[in-house]
Amino acid sequence: MSISAERYDLAICGGGLVGASLALAVGQLGLSVVLIEALPFGAVSQPSFDDRTTALSNGSRRIFEALGVWPLLERDATPIKRIHVSDQGRFGFTRINADEQHLNALGYVITNRVMGAALWQRLTREPIRLIAPARVVAMALQEEVRSIRYTSEDGSEQSVNARLVVAADGAQSSVRESAGVRAESWDYEQVALVTNVFTQRFHEHVAYERFTESGPLALLPMSDGRMGVIWTFKPELASSMRECSDLEFLASLQSAFGFRLGRFTRVGARQLYPLRLTRSDEHIAERLAIVGNAAQALHPIAGQGFNLGLRDAASLAEVLADAQQEGMDAFDSGDGLWLQRYSQWRASDRSNIVRFTDGLVRLFTQPFGPAKILRDVGMLAFDLMPTAKDALSRLSLGAAGRVPRLARGAPLKHAP
Numbered sequence: 230m231s232i233s234a235e236r237y238d239l240a241i242c243g244g245g246l247v248g249a250s251l252a253l254a255v256g257q258l259g260l261s262v263v264l265i266e267a268l269p270f271g272a273v274s275q276p277s278f279d280d281r282t283t284a285l286s287n288g289s290r291r292i293f294e295a296l297g298v299w300p301l302l303e304r305d306a307t308p309i310k311r312i313h314v315s316d317q318g319r320f321g322f323t324r325i326n327a328d329e330q331h332l333n334a335l336g337y338v339i340t341n342r343v344m345g346a347a348l349w350q351r352l353t354r355e356p357i358r359l360i361a362p363a364r365v366v367a368m369a370l371q372e373e374v375r376s377i378r379y380t381s382e383d384g385s386e387q388s389v390n391a392r393l394v395v396a397a398d399g400a401q402s403s404v405r406e407s408a409g410v411r412a413e414s415w416d417y418e419q420v421a422l423v424t425n426v427f428t429q430r431f432h433e434h435v436a437y438e439r440f441t442e443s444g445p446l447a448l449l450p451m452s453d454g455r456m457g458v459i460w461t462f463k464p465e466l467a468s469s470m471r472e473c474s475d476l477e478f479l480a481s482l483q484s485a486f487g488f489r490l491g492r493f494t495r496v497g498a499r500q501l502y503p504l505r506l507t508r509s510d511e512h513i514a515e516r517l518a519i520v521g522n523a524a525q526a527l528h529p530i531a532g533q534g535f536n537l538g539l540r541d542a543a544s545l546a547e548v549l550a551d552a553q554q555e556g557m558d559a560f561d562s563g564d565g566l567w568l569q570r571y572s573q574w575r576a577s578d579r580s581n582i583v584r585f586t587d588g589l590v591r592l593f594t595q596p597f598g599p600a601k602i603l604r605d606v607g608m609l610a611f612d613l614m615p616t617a618k619d620a621l622s623r624l625s626l627g628a629a630g631r632v633p634r635l636a637r638g639a640p641l642k643h644a645p
């Protein structure tokens with residue numbers, strides 16, 4: 230590797246939703262930052278910035294406000310006023326209301342493409358070095374830095390050095406792997422079908438989560454009156470649901486969801502996402518921090534993956550802000566002490582969310598036996614138990630456990 234490589238405080242590998250957000254957050258600290266992303270800006274193939282809809286928690290909204298991204302999103306973000314949870318063919322259902330929680334909205338629905346465009350627009354205005362398209366191909370630990378080698382579009386190889394490298398390169402993270410951090414992965418043997426539909430009746434800002442015979446179905450209200458659909462199937466059924474005619478698909482959806490929104494009138498392009506739970510053994514290694522899907526990729530049943538990844542980014546930025554203030558001139562962004570703090574913080578948030586998400590998947594994909602009874606009783610009892618409901622809505626709001634300052638609307642740096 231080149232010995233004359235440029236040296237940075239931070240090198241972020243992967244400019245998806247989480248890596249791009251982290252770059253904006255640490256940009257506020259005056260650190261020298263380089264972001265390396267494999268795909269060109271605005272590429273259709275960019276996995277983070279596709280046509281999926283994401284349910285953003287209020288905590289995530291506040292983080293985006295602090296990063297100056299929210300004003301670019303607000304027009305396209307649909308507030309969720311109510312969440313309606315039901316089980317096909319059963320009488321139990323539950324509702325969570327924004328009013329009951331004394332909130333304007335329980336969260337906001339936004340397409341990933343709009344979020345991606347807003348993040349990149351903000352990034353290009355920051356003194357952050359953006360290298361894209363370029364793929365990180367190797368990493369080595371040297372004295373006081375990690376050295377990263379990347380290949381550009383023309384095939385040329387170059388390198389940069391950083392005191393701290395951040396793996397933000399998604400669930401199959403090669404950066405995590407080359408640092409020797411293992412990840413366990415569990416195949417749910419389920420595939421999410423993602424699309425959007427037009428409905429006869431306006432959604433009134435209600436998000437629906439329905440447990441159908443084929444698997445969980447989420448309908449999220451969108452800004453132009455459409456509903457974003459995320460419907461989980463066994464792999465063999467998922468392909469036929471993507472390939473069938475629009476009319477057949479709409480009829481199946483109608484029969485699984487019912488007529489709360491009147492008739493489903495039109496459906497957009499359908500895409501499939503195989504679902505796995507991937508979890509890295511650690512959040513850190515020497516001079517390395519792991520964030521977003523590179524640390525954990527979740528089932529989308531509870532809409533927690535990006536919200537959790539964004540808290541990774543906000544927490545890492547906060548730990549670095551505090552370390553910078555404590556360390557003064559001797560500050561080293563890759564110091565093991567700061568990384569330990571980041572790791573401890575993230576371990577508890579992640580284990581809460583993984584347990585919650587994974588528990589929901591198991592509870593709602595077991596067709597028979599005690600799980601079914603628990604589900605029916607649970608949904609009825611749940612509606613009558615404000616504490617359990619509050620706990621769920623706190624998780625949905627991204628407000629459980631220690632909350633990063635940015636997610637509380639506080640500045641990243643303490644006043645000196």
Ligand SMILES: Cc1cc2nc3c(=O)[nH]c(=O)nc-3n(C[C@H](O)[C@H](O)[C@H](O)COP(=O)(O)OP(=O)(O)OC[C@H]3O[C@@H](n4cnc5c(N)ncnc54)[C@H](O)[C@@H]3O)c2cc1C
Pocket residue numbers: 242243244245246247248265266267268275276277278281282283284285363364365366397398399400403421423459502520521522523529531532533534535536537538
């Ligand atoms: C169907 C579905 C619905 C979802 N709905 C929600 C929801 O409602 N709410 C929610 O919070 N979450 C949701 N999620 C989860 C959310 O989409 C992810 O958590 C989020 O996209 C992860 O972002 P990321 O930046 O960590 O990873 P990624 O999106 O995987 O981005 C990784 C980036 O790294 C780049 N990269 C990879 N390798 C390299 C390399 N070697 N060199 C340089 N760059 C590299 C890639 O090009 C990519 O841009 C959903 C997920 C699915 C599948």
